[in-house]
Amino acid sequence: MKICVLMKQVASEDSPLKINNNGSGIDETNLNLITNEPDSYALEEALLIKEKTSGEVTICTLGPDSSQQVIKDGLAKGADKAIHITIEDLKNVSPLSMGKVIYNKIKNENFDLVLSGLQSNDYGHAQLGIIISEYLNYSHASLVIGTEVNEENSLKIKRELENGWFQSAELTLPACLSIQSGINQPRYATLKGIMSVKNKPVDKCDATELGISEDSGYKVEEVFLPKKAKETQFLDGSTDEIVSQLTDILKNKIKVG
Amino acid sequence: MKILVLIESINNKIHPVSIEALVAAQSIASENSVEIYPLCLNKNLIDDLSKFKCTKVLNVENLDLKNYEPMTYLDAAEKVFKSMDADLIMFGHTYETRDWAPRLSARLDIPFLSDCININLSDSKLIINRPIYQAKLIQKIALSGKGLVSFQAGSFSSENLLHENSPSESLSIELNSYDSIKQGERFQESAGGVDLTTSDFIVSIGRGLGKEENIPLAQSLADKINAQIGASRPVVDAGWLDHSRQIGSSGQVVSPKLYFSLGISGAIQHLVGMKGSKQIIAINKDPNAPIFEIADYAVVGDVLEILPKLTENL
Numbered sequence: 001m002k003i004c005v006l007m008k009q010v011a012s013e014d015s016p017l018k019i020n021n022n023g024s025g026i027d028e029t030n031l032n033l034i035t036n037e038p039d040s041y042a043l044e045e046a047l048l049i050k051e052k053t054s055g056e057v058t059i060c061t062l063g064p065d066s067s068q069q070v071i072k073d074g075l076a077k078g079a080d081k082a083i084h085i086t087i088e089d090l091k092n093v094s095p096l097s098m099g100k101v102i103y104n105k106i107k108n109e110n111f112d113l114v115l116s117g118l119q120s121n122d123y124g125h126a127q128l129g130i131i132i133s134e135y136l137n138y139s140h141a142s143l144v145i146g147t148e149v150n151e152e153n154s155l156k157i158k159r160e161l162e163n164g165w166f167q168s169a170e171l172t173l174p175a176c177l178s179i180q181s182g183i184n185q186p187r188y189a190t191l192k193g194i195m196s197v198k199n200k201p202v203d204k205c206d207a208t209e210l211g212i213s214e215d216s217g218y219k220v221e222e223v224f225l226p227k228k229a230k231e232t233q234f235l236d237g238s239t240d241e242i243v244s245q246l247t248d249i250l251k252n253k254i255k256v257g
Numbered sequence: 258m259k260i261l262v263l264i265e266s267i268n269n270k271i272h273p274v275s276i277e278a279l280v281a282a283q284s285i286a287s288e289n290s291v292e293i294y295p296l297c298l299n300k301n302l303i304d305d306l307s308k309f310k311c312t313k314v315l316n317v318e319n320l321d322l323k324n325y326e327p328m329t330y331l332d333a334a335e336k337v338f339k340s341m342d343a344d345l346i347m348f349g350h351t352y353e354t355r356d357w358a359p360r361l362s363a364r365l366d367i368p369f370l371s372d373c374i375n376i377n378l379s380d381s382k383l384i385i386n387r388p389i390y391q392a393k394l395i396q397k398i399a400l401s402g403k404g405l406v407s408f409q410a411g412s413f414s415s416e417n418l419l420h421e422n423s424p425s426e427s428l429s430i431e432l433n434s435y436d437s438i439k440q441g442e443r444f445q446e447s448a449g450g451v452d453l454t455t456s457d458f459i460v461s462i463g464r465g466l467g468k469e470e471n472i473p474l475a476q477s478l479a480d481k482i483n484a485q486i487g488a489s490r491p492v493v494d495a496g497w498l499d500h501s502r503q504i505g506s507s508g509q510v511v512s513p514k515l516y517f518s519l520g521i522s523g524a525i526q527h528l529v530g531m532k533g534s535k536q537i538i539a540i541n542k543d544p545n546a547p548i549f550e551i552a553d554y555a556v557v558g559d560v561l562e563i564l565p566k567l568t569e570n571l
Contacts, residue, residue: 013522014542026394094368095368121390122390123390124371125369127359127371131360133360140327140356141438143356159352161353161443162351162506162507164446165445166444166445170439170441171438172437181490182493185496217367218400219398220397221398222396222397223394223397225394225395226388226394228550230551230552232553232555233553233555235555239558239562239563239566240566242556242558246554256458256515257483
């Protein structure tokens with residue numbers, strides 16, 4: 001199996017999010033950048049499928065130079081090679097534009113599977129992997145919580161639905177799968193894996209050469225903090241003071257127990 | 258402006274989030290120039306849909322799908338959109354639409370704004386709000402051309418649905434047949450777990466608890482106040498607790514008297530599962546955590562420091 005895994009670098013959950021001076025986006029200077037967590041599950045699933053069927057795993061990332069870290073971490077975990085499509089600023093690029101650029105890069109690679117995480121933790125469009133299935137004319141499934149490669153040309157998957165329901169499906173290969181978090185337990189890199197990174201090929205190319213479009217068909221006019229839906233009382237003070245306020249609320253207002 | 262509203266069928270009924278999408282469409286249709294066309298691929302739903310105020314309920318001749326078939330949905334929606342020369346496609350942001358709407362966006366080559374929470378129309382320009390960074394921030398987006406827009410559950414209230422008898426029409430459209438994706442039956446896995454929906458008090462654990470070894474700290478508090486333990490998805494995904502304890506869109510939806518959230522930041526998928534709680538106490542070290550938006554009492558601080566002392570003090 002030739003497997004491609006789409007991975008993205010995003011701000012970690014505990015990064016300070018400040019709106020920039022003109023209110024058009026966030027101030028990106030002090031963000032702590034990490035691999036988008038859902039993509040780690042997609043990579044792990046690719047590595048598991050490779051171990052069962054042999055073949056190779058290629059990481060593909062679209063992002064600025066800092067995204068090299070995503071590639072290094074993924075190669076250290078066991079991916080065989082990587083494609084890095086560089087672009088300075090990704091935040092105003094629409095999912096369709098991202099999809100077209102990635103498609104232009106990978107269309108001749110003949111991947112059997114293209115895996116992606118179910119969504120990114122920054123812009124959360126939850127579209128890219130499925131968009132690429134259309135461009136590649138592959139079958140697709142989203143929110144995949146189980147895979148079973150049975151024959152040469154087909155794949156059984158389990159999809160997660162709402163409220164504890166599931167659905168199985170059989171896909172003709174090649175296919176694009178967006179992977180639900182929790183499908184597996186992503187591995188850690190071994191020392192041997194980390195050492196191997198420098199010998200693995202990274203194909204670096206420029207998004208502008210692949211024809212990236214800035215025209216998304218819409219315009220982000222402003223970014224703002226959500227309005228509060230509810231009066232929230234913030235409890236201040238030392239730990240002991242907070243504990244005593246919480247105790248009072250639990251015992252006397254909510255009357256627990 | 259012509260709006261197609263995709264109606265999702267669930268257990269042979271109209272999906273509640275599809276109704277909300279129709280409400281969203283009605284909300285911008287006070288201008289006469291807006292026409293609303295619900296598109297329904299399950300013919301059983303047409304009678305119910307015809308009671309709602311819209312221009313015309315559409316269905317496709319020779320196509321009657323009780324269950325989801327991605328490639329046929331895609332084919333039908335593309336051809337209806339083109340034959341109607343429609344401008345917008347609106348629908349609920351569900352696990353089903355997430356599966357095929359991105360592909361429709363690519364096929365039609367028009368943008369898809371997903372998981373939106375608001376829409377306004379002024380001077381034929383659409384202004385749409387959508388949450389980013391796990392709902393910590395909101396983007397205000399102007400859409401000037403055609404587009405697909407999906408709405409987060411609960412963004413519009415079905416109480417605002419306008420009723421009025423509306424006509425329906427069966428469109429004659431040539432569809433292709435597909436076999437690249439064979440959908441199986443929907444199933445539930447044997448629950449065998451915990452029913453949190455009947456609990457009065459829930460202590461819920463997020464990743465802010467640090468590590469699996471800290472769970473007894475939360476358990477002690479839960480025991481003290483007679484609460485059940487719940488969890489956010491990352492905790493379950495990491496294997497700290499069983500899936501049956503998960504609260505949120507893919508787990509249980511609860512509305513206890515007290516929801517005591519420990520180290521949960523509050524991704525929207527979690528909030529939809531607990532925002533109906535009567536009282537919410539949240540401890541989190543990140544002052545911008547979305548959980549604080551809906552908390553009654555909020556503590557910005559280290560849950561591991563507060564927890565043992567609180568349990569002891571109760």
